[in-house]
Amino acid sequence: MRLEGKSAIVTGSGNGIGRATALLFAEEGARVLVADIEDDPGNTVVNEINQAGGEAVFHHTDISDESSADSAIQAAVEAFGTVDILVNNAAAFVFGKIEDVTRDDWDRVLGVNVRGPANCARAVLPVMRENGGGAIVNLASVSSFVAQPAFIPYNSSKGAVLQLTRCLAMDLAVDNIRVNAVCPGxxxxxxxxxxxxxxxxxxxxxxxxxxxxxxxxxxGRPEEVAKGVLFLASDDASFITGEHLVIDGGATID
Ligand SMILES: NC(=O)c1ccc[n+]([C@@H]2O[C@H](COP(=O)([O-])OP(=O)(O)OC[C@H]3O[C@@H](n4cnc5c(N)ncnc54)[C@H](O)[C@@H]3O)[C@@H](O)[C@H]2O)c1
Incomplete structure (x- = not known):
């Protein structure tokens, strides 16, 4: 029970890696706020956790909207008293070559993938400060540091997530808030x-x-990424901040 007594928010946890993370966190003793823009899958994950004897609540959230991010943090505080862990997992998947990408595409991918984690980090900061610290894990990607054909908007946004991670880690260490990233293949x-x-x-x-x-x-499987997120979120990683953990079966070894 590596997260016994902790409370966590996992954005985009109605599906995929976020879902696997929410389920694993609950198994490890955390109370989990499932924050997703899609209500049905989010509520399904909450039911899965609660039926298995864990504790979870759903909050409809669009992380690209500052006030929605604020309300997700508030909902977690109301439900659990505080927030120890924030997992910035939700993302928009916008691909293409430079000439394919519209202004709206750029607004969406940067709004969700870059401003989204920034909105959630800003909103959770006073709560974690009051708590004496916390852990933030951002879902970056191997796309944060390798080029892939016709992946311009997504990869640009994920490169920014890695720098957001490092800069937040630098600024928030004084508050005992660790900030790390996971980079799946x-x-x-x-x-x-x-x-x-x-x-x-x-x-x-x-x-x-x-x-x-x-x-x-x-x-890879979502559960294999969730285990990396768990490690960085837990006290096992108590002296690790500003780092990224690559989980890609060795795809970017060289
Ligand atoms: N799947 C991969 O191969 C892969 C590889 C590297 C990195 N990642 C990263 O892992 C994370 C999860 O990816 P996934 O493959 O599990 O995605 P997914 O599409 O399976 O799930 C994403 C979830 O985010 C939610 N979401 C989307 N926009 C949102 C918003 N504005 N506010 C709140 N919730 C929102 C969706 O409703 C969905 O439930 C993303 O950050 C992604 O970039 C995925």
Whole structure:
């Protein structure tokens, strides 16, 4: 029970990596606020946790909207008394070459992927300060530091998430708030399936092909990323801040 007595917010935890993280955190003893823009999957995760004997509540949240981020933090404080851990996981998946990307696309990808985590960090700061500290884990990506074809908006935003992580870590260490990032490679989630569909590829063939990019010859599972998030969020990582943990089956070894 590595998160016994802790309370956590996981954004975008209705699906994929966020869902796996919320479930694992609850198993490890945390009370979890599931913050998602989609109500049905968010409520389903909350029911899963509560039926398994954990404690979770759902809050409809759009992290790109400052007041919505504020209200998610407030809801967690009302439900659990405080917030020890914030996982900035929700993201928008906007891909394309530079000439394909509209102004609205840029606003959306930067609004959700960069301003979103910043909004949540700003909102949680007074609560964590009052608490004497806390841990923030941002979902960055291998896309934060490698170039991929026709991935301009998403990769630009994920590069910014890594710098946001380092700069927050620098500024918030004085408040005993650690800020780290996890950088997954290709993980089998709804986002990956949507991408495969958009490319018009066969699902199983594409997942197998994506897996060939890593020495482990497979794509990852959301649960494998959640374990890295748990480590960085827990007291096991008490002297780690401003770091990023790559979870990609070795895809970016060289
Ligand atoms: N899947 C991958 O291969 C992969 C690889 C590297 C990094 N990541 C990162 O991991 C994180 C999770 O990705 P995933 O694949 O699990 O995605 P997913 O699409 O399966 O789930 C994302 C969740 O975020 C929610 N969401 C979207 N916009 C939101 C908003 N504005 N406010 C609140 N919630 C919102 C969605 O409703 C959804 O429940 C993202 O930050 C992503 O960039 C994923």
């Amino acid at each position: 290709t993980i089998h989630t709804r986002a990956t399936e949507t991408h495969i569909n958009a490319l018009g590829l066969d699902r199983d063939q594409a997942l197998s092909d994506f897996g060939q990019d890593s020495p482990m010859k497979r794509v």
